[in-house]
Amino acid sequence: MFNPQKKGGTGPGKKDHPKDYAVTIITSGCHFSGKLYCKGATRIGGKVDGEIVSEGLLIIEEEAIISAEVKAEDIVIQGHLRGTVEAHGKVELSPTCVFEGDIITPVLVVQEGAQFNGRTTMDPNRIMDRQANHDHTAYSTPVLGGTIRPEELSKVDMSMNGPEINANL
Numbered sequence: 290m291f292n293p294q295k296k297g298g299t300g301p302g303k304k305d306h307p308k309d310y311a312v313t314i315i316t317s318g319c320h321f322s323g324k325l326y327c328k329g330a331t332r333i334g335g336k337v338d339g340e341i342v343s344e345g346l347l348i349i350e351e352e353a354i355i356s357a358e359v360k361a362e363d364i365v366i367q368g369h370l371r372g373t374v375e376a377h378g379k380v381e382l383s384p385t386c387v388f389e390g391d392i393i394t395p396v397l398v399v400q401e402g403a404q405f406n407g408r409t410t411m412d413p414n415r416i417m418d419r420q421a422n423h424d425h426t427a428y429s430t431p432v433l434g435g436t437i438r439p440e441e442l443s444k445v446d447m448s449m450n451g452p453e454i455n456a457n458l
Contacts (some may be wrong), residue, residue, distance in 0.1 A: 311327075311328045311329030311330070311345075312329055312330050312331070312332070313327040313328075313329065313330070313331040313332070313343075314331075314332045314333075314334075315331075315332070315333045315334060315335045315337065316334045316335055317334040317335050317350070317352040317353070318335060319334075319335035319336070320335060320336040320337075321335065321336070321337045321338070321339070322337075322338045322339055323338075323339045323340075324339055324340040324341075324342070325337060325339065325340065325341045325342070326342045326343075327341075327342070327343045327344065327345070327347075328343075328344045328345065329344070329345045330345050330346045330347075330348075331343045331345065331346070331347045331348065331361075332348045332350060333347070333348070333349055333350060333353050333355065334350035334351075334352045334353050334368075335352075335353060335354075336353070336354045336355070337353070337354075337355045337356070337357055338355075338356050338357060339357050339358075340357055340358045340359075341355070341357050341358070341359045341360070341361070342359075342360045342361070343359075343360070343361035343362070344361075344362065345361070345362050345363075346361070346362060346363045346364075346365070347359065347361035347362075347363070347364045347365070348364075348365045348367070349364070349365065349366045349367060349368045349370055349386075350367055350368055351367045351368050351383075351385045352368060353367075353368035353369065353370070354368065354369045355368070355369065355370040355371070355372065356370075356371045356372055357370075357372045358372050358373045359372060359373065359374045359375070360374075360375045360376075361375075361376055361377075362376065362377050362378050363376055363377075363378040363379045363380075363381075364376045364379075364380045364381070364394075365381045365383060366380070366381070366382050366383060366386045366388055366403075367383040367385050367386055368385070368386065368387070369387045369388075370386075370387070370388050370389075370390070371388075371389045371390055372390045373390050373391045373392075373393070374388075374390065374391070374392045374393070374394070375392075375393040375394070376392075376393070376394040376395075377394075377395075378394070378395070378396065379394065379395075379396040379397075379398065380392055380394040380396070380397050380398070381397075381398040381400070382397075382398065382399045382400060382403035382405055383400055383403060384400050384401060384402030384403055385402070385403075386400075386403040386404065386405070387404045388403070388404065388405050388406070388407065389406045389407055390407045391407050391408045391409070391410070392407065392408070392409040392410070393409075393410045394409070394410075394411065395411055396411075397409055397411065
């Protein structure tokens with residue numbers, strides 16, 4: 290009578306539970322050591338040592354202390370992270386972020402106040418793939434935290450000339 294497999298059943302089907310709806314949360318006070326693999330969105334507020342692989346958005350909360358190799362689609366770092374970070378999409382360093390290590394990503398956003406001590410590699414192949422999939426009507430300006438539309442380009446001073454400094458020592 291209640292079998293969802295029967296014709297006309299109202300039970301959940303495979304389409305009702307896509308992997309994108311999965312959410313993993315490790316709250317502050319939790320400590321994990323080893324390889325953490327997550328599907329969907331992931332929030333980490335506790336302590337993690339080892340490796341993190343997330344098939345989706347990964348948010349490292351302000352209270353988090355991470356020492357790991359991290360791979361995810363997109364990463365937002367608000368807490369402390371030491372290690373290597375690799376993202377297929379975007380890495381964002383929030384104002385409360387303290388990061389020490391290497392970042393490999395096609396898009397890096399560093400907000401004012403973020404502490405970044407390390408190296409970054411912006412893989413041109415990933416950048417080209419990402420640009421091919423986006424609308425080209427606006428230009429991202431991660432340093433300024435905004436967007437410049439084509440009609441505004443003529444108003445932007447793109448010169449690299451700054452004040453001259455004469456230092457005769």
